[in-house]
Amino acid sequence: MKSMRRGKFVVSLAAIGVAGLALAGCTGGGGDSGGGGGDASDVDCTEYEQYGTFDGESVELYTTIQGVELDQMVETFYDFEACTGIFVDVVGTQEAETQINVRAAAGDAPELMIIPQPGLLNRLYDDGYVIPASADVEANVDEFWSESWKGYGTIDETFVAAPLMASVKGWVWYSPADFEARGVDVPETWDDLLELTATLAEDDSATYRPWCVGFGSGDATGWPGTDWVEDLVLRTAGPDVYDQWVTGEVEFSDPQIREAFEEVEKILLNPDYVNGGFGGVESIVSTTFNDGGLPILDGNCSMHHQASFYEAQWPEGTVVAPDGDIWAFLTPKVDPNSGDAVTGGGEFVAKFVDSPAADAVQQYLSSDTWANARVSLGGVISANKGLDPANAQSDLGRAAIEILQGEDTVFRFDGSDLMPAAVGTSSFWTGMNDWVVGTVNTDELLSFIDSTWP
Incomplete structure (x- = not known):
């Protein structure tokens, strides 16, 4: 159920902050949800000169993003539209991941x-629908991304x-007051975490x-368990x-x-x-997963593993803050001398129709200008190196x-999202459920998942 995996990510973005700050330098932008921006005379267009000027061209940006996030996405184009003349038609629907196949096959991409x-991106490319990005977009990625x-x-x-955009997984949520009260x-390190767990027990x-x-x-029950395994x-x-491992070269039953x-x-x-x-393990x-960490507030548990x-x-x-009601630390390292290793999710902008206007929009979305503008509106983060962390709307x-x-930092994309669907969003998920309720032991679990690899 790929839409649930994306659903996790969308919620994680909305959780990181709330909308509040206006776009830096946006003095006259505005318009309806269709994206109409302000007059170019009201905007400092210096940052947008590199994208060129167009005479009323339109570019559709298709997405599963909806609600407040969609409104915020539209807002990031106000100045861009005013300065370039490109109307960016942001179309958000829950069915985008399935409808893109229908639209592309019908010549209406x-x-x-x-x-x-990445799995969906690969499939759409293999089907001949996604086409390579321009050299300017690639240059941006080389400059601003790892x-x-x-x-x-x-x-x-x-x-x-x-x-x-990006999300960071592997957080362990806890109550600073609870930790202090328990001394x-x-x-x-991971060994320290196991020792802490034994002490609390x-x-x-x-x-x-x-x-x-x-x-x-729901139908995606089990995915939080895969996040635990991916972190480890x-x-x-x-x-x-x-x-x-995520490509199948190393099997689940491999000792590592x-x-x-x-x-x-x-x-x-x-x-x-x-x-x-x-209750018990079962x-x-x-x-x-929504209710999973709430007993921390009642004093019935001390820790909960879940994404941002x-x-x-x-x-x-x-209050979510280092000195608040709730805070979080990353799943600890095994080697205390190593850098941070994190798993996470992300989104990618792909091109289906070749046009200079589409290239300009894709280039803008890969820039530090867009990353800072979007994060300043609240609710999201990005791995763009040109992003100022101060623009984020939460600690x-x-x-x-x-x-x-x-x-x-070593970053790796969510493993189950990278694996073939028969494994990543099927046997891996369901196998984790069977494992924790005791239907299968570890050897049986690993053999079962390996048997489902395409």
Whole structure:
């Protein structure tokens, strides 16, 4: 259910902050949701001269983004439209991921589309619908993005799609006041986290457990478990093995991948460690990911593993800050001397129709100008190196941007989103459910997932 994976990401973006600041330098922009911008005389067009001028041309930007996010996306084009003369028609629909196939096959493809998974991008390119990006777009990506981010938009050594927005996964949510009251500190390594968990488990309250966990997500139930495993594969086996794993070169039953499952097992399958406020290990599957961390507020658990989007799940009035009601730390490193290793998600802008106006819009979306304008509106982050973290609208957003921009940070895209659908959004998800309820043991789980690889 790829739309749910994108749905996770959309919520995570909306969670990082709220809209509030106007675009820097936008003195006269405005218009309706169709995107009409202000008069060029009201705008400083210096930043937009590089894109050229056009006489009333229109470019459709197709996306699954909706609601407030869609309005904010439209707003980022006001000055661009006023200065270039290009009308950017941002079309947002939940069905974009499926309808793009119908539209492309019928010869009605949009000029550009925001694509939320590399897997979908690859398929659309293989089908002959997505075409290579211009040299100017590639130059922007070379300047403002890391090699790994460029790689996700490169197919068969051809650069086709520019990164846009990003999310950081692997956060462990906790209550600073709870940690202080219990006399414990944020762990620096994975072993420290296991030791902390054992210490917290000494609390023999009937409903308390160190961790609260929820895998429930309708037809997509199980994906939170895959995030746990992906974090541990990256930390225990390293980025090269992670890359080989998501392409099938390294099997799930490989000892390096099995080690990651065994580390996750130490927490998720231990009835003394989970599932605070909900019941035993078996309650993980019936607990929704939305509710998963809420027992922290009731004192029934101390930690919850979930991506940055979870900021939106806390009840209204909950202060998310280092000295607030709730805060988060990254899943710790295995090697304390290594740089940060994070998993996450992202979106990519691909071109379906070749035109100078489409090139200009795609180039703008890959620039630091657009990244700073969009993040300043709230609700999103980006891995664009030209982005000023101060523009993020929350403490967590600023922390996530600094991690993404870190020189030593190793970033890898969500593994299940990169794997073939038969595995990543099917057997991997369902297998995690069977594992935590005890239907299969670790060996049976790994053999089962391997058997489903196309």
